[in-house]
Amino acid sequence: MTETSERITSQREGEPSGTPPVIDSAFARWLADRAGQVLLQVRDEMGYADGQALKTAGDRAAHDLLRAELARWRPADAVLSEEDDHSRIAWQDGEPASVRPERLGSNRVWIVDPLDGTREFSEQGRTDWAVHVALWSSDSANASHLAAGAVAMPAQHRTIATDHAPAYPPMPIDGGPGGSIRIAASRTRPPAFVTALAEEIGAELVPMGSAGVKIAAVINGEADAYVHAGGQYEWDSAAPVAVALATGLHASRIDGSALKYNEADPKLPDLVVCRKDLAPRLLAALQRHLP
Numbered sequence: 001m002t003e004t005s006e007r008i009t010s011q012r013e014g015e016p017s018g019t020p021p022v023i024d025s026a027f028a029r030w031l032a033d034r035a036g037q038v039l040l041q042v043r044d045e046m047g048y049a050d051g052q053a054l055k056t057a058g059d060r061a062a063h064d065l066l067r068a069e070l071a072r073w074r075p076a077d078a079v080l081s082e083e084d085d086h087s088r089i090a091w092q093d094g095e096p097a098s099v100r101p102e103r104l105g106s107n108r109v110w111i112v113d114p115l116d117g118t119r120e121f122s123e124q125g126r127t128d129w130a131v132h133v134a135l136w137s138s139d140s141a142n143a144s145h146l147a148a149g150a151v152a153m154p155a156q157h158r159t160i161a162t163d164h165a166p167a168y169p170p171m172p173i174d175g176g177p178g179g180s181i182r183i184a185a186s187r188t189r190p191p192a193f194v195t196a197l198a199e200e201i202g203a204e205l206v207p208m209g210s211a212g213v214k215i216a217a218v219i220n221g222e223a224d225a226y227v228h229a230g231g232q233y234e235w236d237s238a239a240p241v242a243v244a245l246a247t248g249l250h251a252s253r254i255d256g257s258a259l260k261y262n263e264a265d266p267k268l269p270d271l272v273v274c275r276k277d278l279a280p281r282l283l284a285a286l287q288r289h290l291p
């Protein structure tokens, strides 16, 4: 991890407090950092006695901050947030049957997960939780249309973002510790097929919370791949995938197709993020283990 790719999240000296950068990628970092600081405060103030109350308070506080700052500094843009009420849309075959979300007519949509790794946030001592801020833009050149992204990991005192894309992860000399590929997977609900996949390719599973933290582990070279299937939403992956793509990593659905964001139905149930040299082997093995 280089110094430029890993910045302490606190307000820098001499910066006028509350004035965000104009450039979208730096704005994404600023916003994720702000929400991260709020989440640390919530943890400090509430403690861990009531985990459910802590999760609810954290989700709400970070969501409210992101919503307010986006309304203030990017008033023309649309927002898709995990904490919004998606239930008012009646889904039918993956299409909204009644209300068409306003964001589908917008050229710029901020896709945010105020607190990814909610469970880990509520557990004392755990640092594997994150704030995700991504910008989807119809003008963006990449297939996923992700123009900017930031993942703040406040309890780890680091933020990764597309304004200073991290260096391409180092190649382990012998394929990682013990010579095996390291696959980051959910610590509480790893998909069954990932275990079978790991056995076939002689990989080791590295359990941790938060999709953002797992993708950050691949970006940092602490893991070689993140494989997930069985359910997730656009906000779980948009920001870390934006950073992974800016770093030069492979990121796709597990069938190899492009990850698409700002779709009518925000479900995005599976993905794989890995070094480019691993992608052909991993995708071929995935074909044999698709759930």
Ligand SMILES: Nc1ncnc2c1ncn2[C@@H]1O[C@H](COP(=O)(O)O)[C@@H](OP(=O)(O)O)[C@H]1O
Pocket: 082, 113, 115, 116, 117, 118, 119, 185, 186, 187, 188, 189, 208, 209, 210, 211, 229, 230, 231, 232, 233, 236
């Ligand atoms: N099967 C599933 N269905 C829906 N969401 C899932 C899921 N598996 C993981 N996720 C979401 O992906 C994020 C990372 O999960 P995990 O740590 O288990 O890998 C979590 O986001 P939130 O914490 O924002 O809810 C979690 O809710």
Ligand SMILES: [Mg+2]
Pocket: 082, 113, 115, 116, 117, 211, 235, 236
């Ligand atoms: Mg999430």
